[in-house]
Amino acid sequence: MQIPYTVEPRPDTGLYNAKLGVWLFLASEVMLFGALFSALILLRTGATSWPHGYEVLNVPLATINTMVLITSSVSMVMSWAALRLGDFGKYRKWMGLTFLLGLIFMVIKTIEYAAKFEHHLYPSHDNFMATYFTLTGLHGLHVLGGMIVIAYLLGPGSKMWMTEPERYTNRVEVIGLYWHFVDLVWIFLFPTLYLL
Amino acid sequence: MSGHSVEEIRRETRVYILVFVALAVLTLVTVGVSYLHLSFGAAVGLALFIASIKGSLVAAFFMHLISERRLVYAVLILTMIFFVALILLPLGGYHDRLG
CATH class of the missing domain: 1.10.287 (Helix Hairpins)
Known part of the structure; x- marks a missing residue:
């Protein structure tokens, strides 16, 4: 049996199923990160002392990572545009760049974590480090998850382009929406944790 | 699209x-x-x-x-209502302590 509405929109929703699915998933993600931001506000407003992020964390590295993630969002959306223009070669280059930028983000994050561990700064150190590791760790796992899907779409999953190009383009749009959401979360994490 | x-x-x-x-x-x-x-x-x-x-x-x-599509906006508006409530809850508690 064929899965319905993978390409054409459902008459009642006006969307193909995967697109509605990813938006509902992203809504649950807003609540997941929202709960953690809420916990951060609760802990920070209730604390007698709380360090400024820029005193403890590496702002230059985080700024570079912000630029890396923003650039990866552009390369992601350019890869989707290339597919819509039917240029699979260009799509592979843009999507490959997105994967590479995701990898650079993770390497920089690892360097940042290693420096913290060197100074014996673990999640158990204080509430600030606990929230820092929880929020950035969960965000990092999301980047990693996105990279796995991108690798699949560039590797074995790319066969679909030959048989069902529109369905493949929709898959790229859906992972794109997820990737931009991960970028969006970082846009708020960066000033909240590092600059205030 | x-x-x-x-x-x-x-x-x-x-x-x-x-x-x-x-x-x-x-x-x-x-x-x-x-x-x-x-x-x-x-x-x-x-x-x-x-x-x-x-x-x-x-x-x-x-x-x-x-x-x-309108349905996506509807999903996001509902999400934002709950998100704002989630963020305002601890802030409300903070002002209670101040008061």
Whole structure:
């Protein structure tokens, strides 16, 4: 049996199923990160002392990572545009760049974590480090998850382009929406944790 | 979206580049503002204001919410109501303690 509405929109929703699915998933993600931001506000407003992020964390590295993630969002959306223009070669280059930028983000994050561990700064150190590791760790796992899907779409999953190009383009749009959401979360994490 | 003409898609890619430049500039502004050593309230307000502009640009253009179906807006409005409640709850508790 064929899965319905993978390409054409459902008459009642006006969307193909995967697109509605990813938006509902992203809504649950807003609540997941929202709960953690809420916990951060609760802990920070209730604390007698709380360090400024820029005193403890590496702002230059985080700024570079912000630029890396923003650039990866552009390369992601350019890869989707290339597919819509039917240029699979260009799509592979843009999507490959997105994967590479995701990898650079993770390497920089690892360097940042290693420096913290060197100074014996673990999640158990204080509430600030606990929230820092929880929020950035969960965000990092999301980047990693996105990279796995991108690798699949560039590797074995790319066969679909030959048989069902529109369905493949929709898959790229859906992972794109997820990737931009991960970028969006970082846009708020960066000033909240590092600059205030 | 797939029904768009080649010219429309090319025009969209030019917008993506402009949004990228705006995001990069706003990131530098965010970092620059943190060196001004404003009061905590002003720093939070300004940082979140800039982050909101950046987030809106990503959502509107990269996630193409600027031209999306009504059902997606409905899902997001419902989500934002719960999100705002989640953020206001601890702030309400903070003001209770102050009061």
